[in-house]
Amino acid sequence: MISLHRHNNLLHPTTARRVVLGVRKLLAVMSSTLVNGGGVEASAPATADGGVRDFYGEERATEDQLITPWAFSVSSGCTLLRDPRYNKGLAFTEKERDAHYLRGLLPPAVFNQELQEKRLMHNLRQYEVPLHRYMALMDLQERNERLFYKLLIDNVEELLPVVYTPTVGEACQKYGSIFRRPQGLYISLKEKGKILEVLKNWPEKNIQVIVVTDGERILGLGDLGCQGMGIPVGKLSLYTALGGVRPSSCLPITIDVGTSNEKLLNDEFYIGLRQKRATGKEYAELLDEFMHAVKQNYGEKVLIQFEDFANHNAFDLLAKYSSSHLVFNDDIQGTASVVLAGLLASLKLVGGTLADHTFLFLGAGEAGTGIAELIALEISKQTKAPVEETRKKIWLVDSKGLIVSSRLGSLQHFKKPWAHEHEPVKELVDAVKAIKPTVLIGSSGAGKTFTKEVVETMASLNKKPLILALSNPTSQSECTAEEAYTWSKGQAIFASGSPFDPVEYEGKVFVPGQANNAYIFPGFGLGLIMSGAIRVRDEMLLAASEALAAQVSQENYDKGLIYPPFTDIRKISAHIAAKVAAKAYELGLASHLPQPKDLVKYAESCMYSPGYRNYR
Ligand SMILES: NC(=O)C1=CN([C@@H]2O[C@H](COP(=O)(O)OP(=O)(O)OC[C@H]3O[C@@H](n4cnc5c(N)ncnc54)[C@H](OP(=O)(O)O)[C@@H]3O)[C@@H](O)[C@H]2O)C=CC1
Ligand SMILES: CC(=O)C(=O)O
Numbered sequence: 001m002i003s004l005h006r007h008n009n010l011l012h013p014t015t016a017r018r019v020v021l022g023v024r025k026l027l028a029v030m031s032s033t034l035v036n037g038g039g040v041e042a043s044a045p046a047t048a049d050g051g052v053r054d055f056y057g058e059e060r061a062t063e064d065q066l067i068t069p070w071a072f073s074v075s076s077g078c079t080l081l082r083d084p085r086y087n088k089g090l091a092f093t094e095k096e097r098d099a100h101y102l103r104g105l106l107p108p109a110v111f112n113q114e115l116q117e118k119r120l121m122h123n124l125r126q127y128e129v130p131l132h133r134y135m136a137l138m139d140l141q142e143r144n145e146r147l148f149y150k151l152l153i154d155n156v157e158e159l160l161p162v163v164y165t166p167t168v169g170e171a172c173q174k175y176g177s178i179f180r181r182p183q184g185l186y187i188s189l190k191e192k193g194k195i196l197e198v199l200k201n202w203p204e205k206n207i208q209v210i211v212v213t214d215g216e217r218i219l220g221l222g223d224l225g226c227q228g229m230g231i232p233v234g235k236l237s238l239y240t241a242l243g244g245v246r247p248s249s250c251l252p253i254t255i256d257v258g259t260s261n262e263k264l265l266n267d268e269f270y271i272g273l274r275q276k277r278a279t280g281k282e283y284a285e286l287l288d289e290f291m292h293a294v295k296q297n298y299g300e301k302v303l304i305q306f307e308d309f310a311n312h313n314a315f316d317l318l319a320k321y322s323s324s325h326l327v328f329n330d331d332i333q334g335t336a337s338v339v340l341a342g343l344l345a346s347l348k349l350v351g352g353t354l355a356d357h358t359f360l361f362l363g364a365g366e367a368g369t370g371i372a373e374l375i376a377l378e379i380s381k382q383t384k385a386p387v388e389e390t391r392k393k394i395w396l397v398d399s400k401g402l403i404v405s406s407r408l409g410s411l412q413h414f415k416k417p418w419a420h421e422h423e424p425v426k427e428l429v430d431a432v433k434a435i436k437p438t439v440l441i442g443s444s445g446a447g448k449t450f451t452k453e454v455v456e457t458m459a460s461l462n463k464k465p466l467i468l469a470l471s472n473p474t475s476q477s478e479c480t481a482e483e484a485y486t487w488s489k490g491q492a493i494f495a496s497g498s499p500f501d502p503v504e505y506e507g508k509v510f511v512p513g514q515a516n517n518a519y520i521f522p523g524f525g526l527g528l529i530m531s532g533a534i535r536v537r538d539e540m541l542l543a544a545s546e547a548l549a550a551q552v553s554q555e556n557y558d559k560g561l562i563y564p565p566f567t568d569i570r571k572i573s574a575h576i577a578a579k580v581a582a583k584a585y586e587l588g589l590a591s592h593l594p595q596p597k598d599l600v601k602y603a604e605s606c607m608y609s610p611g612y613r614n615y616r
């Protein structure tokens, strides 16, 4: 019931029981509620002299400087019902209804959270259109945050495709039409020079994870401009549901530098800047201001996850800020880690070591080259061969064909390490015939590109071809699960970026896995946060892959799965977090000292749980 708000904030009307306290007192109370609430928190706000940290710079401000009149209030009545953080709907007890001026504002029935959950799941299942389910879930998140997360955690396999891929893709395409309330920060070119002020408008001060996009490569759907906001919102809801990071410490951000999507520019409901995308210096300066403002406002240990940037910016941003900030690119690094995990696990089914396999990719962008590099690093780690050598068993095809040395002069920098000696090959199927891969990975964003002939050739070359169709959403998947199993006559081991239902082929049921970075980033982020890591390193990605692969059980293997089920994701995330944190300590990059003895237990103890709290 404790909320921070500005005196003039219309979204938070004050109520009869509002108690305005001094800022110092506010922060003391705030820090105690944060600790009591569980979950991972930033360092306590106490200062060395025993006082409370001057979060808002009020003590430091001189008379001619402007400060923000933050206030602290206890909410009750309608304000409490409208505050998603504290609203419990019909679950308010009789005692709470008396104590918090709720009498008459609710019908007489008192439901517990389980009954509320049952009712909501029943209602959600009535919607036949996935986008309507998405909208109903977003409404719930805006109305009753704990119930939203309880639903998501308890029904993860059913609801993941709604809040995440594939439905989130459609939601982004239609974001302008379905827009109700802002769910994150919008930073556009209009805010240039004022980004620090914009960050200060966000009511939460203890931010631990930011997921930021500029909307230029939203899944495999291309440039969706400002409407890409659905992605940071969705990713962060998974940070909480799958990784246990507290919702209040997550901040979704969209950087709007315009869009080159004509359809959106001509759409009257488009919510972003109506101009062509800024590039070059203008783009770089805005991003640089953003990165500096984030560090200034939230400190060294805030994790900035880059998401769905186009590859002509993504690699450069990661390289530029990885030595000064805690940055992670989910599409390059998270995807690499999840795919490597699947490959390590698949060895139990296909045999051999990683070094015995030959890999062919369709798609040589962020996902493709990111995965390729991590595979090469892992083989190098296992065999002690230099990475220049281990790259040679990995081949990539882009929109112009196989990447070969004769193309070196015109290749983007991230493709160059993969330009091996070979004659040019234009078509994927010919590349499959020439390279004879044991593993085929789709990271092209182009649907239906694993044709019948491609899959049949893979099956003719391998007893158990490993086929990963990573592109999202479902419409962009390189092939469907049904195509992979039927065209390979049941030989393929298959996983995809977006989920597919099990397939029956010749009387046998094949269960496809989901190779999606959602297995990695929540636990990875939790590991960074709980260890107070200040930088991300490749060794941490390898540790995360090994941790995920170790979670695949014999029962999963018996079904042909190379990933464990999402139903176990909180346990899986705790193990990933523990290994990532251990690596951070080993590398001397962890700042939360001393290192906890049992990191898995510690990770579990840090996790947000969505059960209701009792109000006095
Ligand atoms: N499952 C998961 O966890 C993840 C899935 N993805 C998915 O992967 C896809 C790609 O993402 P990302 O790597 O970031 O995108 P990029 O734009 O960086 O890369 C796409 C690559 O695919 C190539 N390509 C595009 N169309 C074709 C085609 N018809 N034939 C051959 N090559 C083609 C492009 O070629 P060129 O370079 O010549 O233009 C480019 O090399 C997206 O759909 C995304 O949703 C991404 C991250 C995680
Ligand atoms: C899953 C993901 O990050 C993507 O498709 O971009």
Ligand SMILES: [Mg+2]
Pocket (backbone or CB within 6 Å): 219, 307, 308, 330, 331
């Ligand atoms: Mg992504």
